[in-house]
Structure formats: structure tokens, C-alpha cells
Amino acid sequence: MSHPKILHAADWRWAIDRRCAECGTDASRLDLPTLAGLFRGSAPRFALALSAPGIKVRKDPGRWSVLEYCSHVRDLLSVTTGRIELMLEQDSPVFDDWNQDAAATHYETADPLEVADQLGGEARLLARTLESIDPTDVHRRGRRSDGTGLSILAAARYAWHDVAHHLYDVGA
Ligand SMILES: [Zn+2]
Numbered sequence: 001m002s003h004p005k006i007l008h009a010a011d012w013r014w015a016i017d018r019r020c021a022e023c024g025t026d027a028s029r030l031d032l033p034t035l036a037g038l039f040r041g042s043a044p045r046f047a048l049a050l051s052a053p054g055i056k057v058r059k060d061p062g063r064w065s066v067l068e069y070c071s072h073v074r075d076l077l078s079v080t081t082g083r084i085e086l087m088l089e090q091d092s093p094v095f096d097d098w099n100q101d102a103a104a105t106h107y108e109t110a111d112p113l114e115v116a117d118q119l120g121g122e123a124r125l126l127a128r129t130l131e132s133i134d135p136t137d138v139h140r141r142g143r144r145s146d147g148t149g150l151s152i153l154a155a156a157r158y159a160w161h162d163v164a165h166h167l168y169d170v171g172a
Pocket of ligand 1: 022
């Protein structure tokens, strides 16, 4: 019952516009085809990280284990694809809240091979979704429940920084 809360409390919205000083990623100018390639290319790196020893160890109490970070990335990819599909289907949809802490309660008992496999599937699905988007649709928007607006392009850039930051977190 004592799952540490908010190991991943960061709000990366600023990272849509500028370089992250910690992981060095600058997603602010990336277009959808480039982002698709980056998401696809990240999956083998996470899979490699998951195949190393000690993936369930939290090296620092304020950080997740490799397994937890990778499980989170899998879910993040899935949520991002869902939100982008919604923005393509509807005008200015409001996204469901994603409770990251509730999702994380199952991460430490996940099967690493399954996580690697699922993460790969989600990365490919997001990449295909981005590649299928007509350039005139990249500025279609959606809103989070707190009212923050986001375009498809911004959502993809936001997700890429999040994924890249976790590549950095897991040393991949
Ligand atoms: Zn970063």
C-alpha cells in the first residue's frame, strides 16, 4: 500500500517549445515523419534496457526502476495514440484524465518481456498513426480536462520529449 507517489510528476508542457536542460532533447522543431521515426527507433533501446540485470531496482527512492519507466512509456505511447486519434475524429475533443499514479501501481510486478513487446507494439502503432496524418490536419486540437489546449503536432512533440527523457532515465 506504500507505493511511492509521484515519481513521475513532471509536467513537460514547456518542453514543446525548448530544449530540456536535463536530457538534452529539443522536440520544438520536429515534424511528424521525424517524430514517427524517433518513436519507432526508441523501442529497441527500451527493450535492450529491459534485458539488463537489476531492472526492478530503484537506484534512488525518488526514481522509478527501469521496469517501471518502461511500463510507463508503453502506457504513455498508448495514451498519446488514443488522444491523437480522437483529435482526428472530433473537433476539439476533451481528453479523459490519465491517472499516472493509479496506472503505476502495477508496474513493479510486470513481466519485462511482455513490457518490451507491448512497448514495441505501441511505438509502431503511434509511428504509423503519425505517418498517416495529412499535413493539413497537424494543427487540429484537443483539450485536457484542465482546459489546456494542444495540437496534434504539439501532443507528438510533448510525447517525444517524455519518451526521450525516459530513455535518458534508463540509460538507454
Ligand atoms: Zn528531458
